[in-house]
Amino acid sequence: MDKNVMFHKFVTFTAAVHQITNEMTKEVKLEGITPVQYKILEYIAVSQPITLSEISDCMHMSMPNTSRELRKLSEKKLCEKMTDEDDRRKQSIRLSEEGQAMMNEVFKHMESQFIERIAQVSEQELQEIEHALELLQRKVFY
Amino acid sequence: MDKNVMFHKFVTFTAAVHQITNEMTKEVKLEGITPVQYKILEYIAVSQPITLSEISDCMHMSMPNTSRELRKLSEKKLCEKMTDEDDRRKQSIRLSEEGQAMMNEVFKHMESQFIERIAQVSEQELQEIEHALELLQRKVFY
DNA sequence: CTCTTTTGTTATCAAATGATAATTAAAGGA
DNA sequence: TCCTTTAATTATCATTTGATAACAAAAGAG
Numbered sequence: 308m309d310k311n312v313m314f315h316k317f318v319t320f321t322a323a324v325h326q327i328t329n330e331m332t333k334e335v336k337l338e339g340i341t342p343v344q345y346k347i348l349e350y351i352a353v354s355q356p357i358t359l360s361e362i363s364d365c366m367h368m369s370m371p372n373t374s375r376e377l378r379k380l381s382e383k384k385l386c387e388k389m390t391d392e393d394d395r396r397k398q399s400i401r402l403s404e405e406g407q408a409m410m411n412e413v414f415k416h417m418e419s420q421f422i423e424r425i426a427q428v429s430e431q432e433l434q435e436i437e438h439a440l441e442l443l444q445r446k447v448f449y
Numbered sequence: 450m451d452k453n454v455m456f457h458k459f460v461t462f463t464a465a466v467h468q469i470t471n472e473m474t475k476e477v478k479l480e481g482i483t484p485v486q487y488k489i490l491e492y493i494a495v496s497q498p499i500t501l502s503e504i505s506d507c508m509h510m511s512m513p514n515t516s517r518e519l520r521k522l523s524e525k526k527l528c529e530k531m532t533d534e535d536d537r538r539k540q541s542i543r544l545s546e547e548g549q550a551m552m553n554e555v556f557k558h559m560e561s562q563f564i565e566r567i568a569q570v571s572e573q574e575l576q577e578i579e580h581a582l583e584l585l586q587r588k589v590f591y
Numbered sequence: 592c593t594c595t596t597t598t599g600t601t602a603t604c605a606a607a608t609g610a611t612a613a614t615t616a617a618a619g620g621a
Numbered sequence: 622t623c624c625t626t627t628a629a630t631t632a633t634c635a636t637t638t639g640a641t642a643a644c645a646a647a648a649g650a651g
Contacts, residue, residue, distance in 0.1 A: 326590075484607090486607095501628070536618070
């Protein structure tokens, strides 16, 4: 198997994933929240509990800027910071109930788009899709 | 097949894709180019030729802002705009040679990371991965 | 007990980005 | 032809974001 060819398929694929997920969240209007803040919430939602430096690291944001945005999110009551009792330097961050509710709305909207998208797919193909998702996550996107 | 369960796997999967592709471009230092401009270049790279409104649409950016960023990219000689001869309102946009060279560098870096990532995967598994990428792109991320 | 490293914060400033209004030019329909 | 729509541009302004320096507190190493 030519790994260059594989890589090309990889690039095309990841581009498609970005494009489709972008489309799925397009119409969702997030009031009083900036794009970067939304991205952070999304990341917390799938990774909570999480520390500030992990967010900083993963989002390519400096610690000071991450800290500032998290303060804003806390002020908006969308997430909560707790000092980790094992290492009191660390902050354990999760969505607040309000933040969770907001993200649930977003996910609900995405889900309806997703269901639409796979509406005409047969039961057997669904199983293949599920298998493919798991395989790729295990072997490539781990 | 429970579509809620499917959706959950979908969300986890897309989150992983975002995270890994983020990581892969993390160390690449793009001089004299902003994050938004990079994203635009990346999009042009996989979709060229493309029009301004398509970029605007897909990137959730207003036309004026898209126009401004493309002007900056053109000034930096990273992309080229040509009026479409079939519809002279439209602009056909592609990477310049310089822009293409820049993105090639980025892709080269990503490729080495990708190769590393699949280094210990067997030939048969590679074929399965290739098949999975194609299946998902055809059935879900189209 | 010092010294260093890790984790996070506050403050500040320039630059990038988002939003909006007004304008131009081409295309298309009646 | 006139009117409307589409594609793109220019200009402007407030807000967000990125970068940096200086600092504090906890953990860890010697």
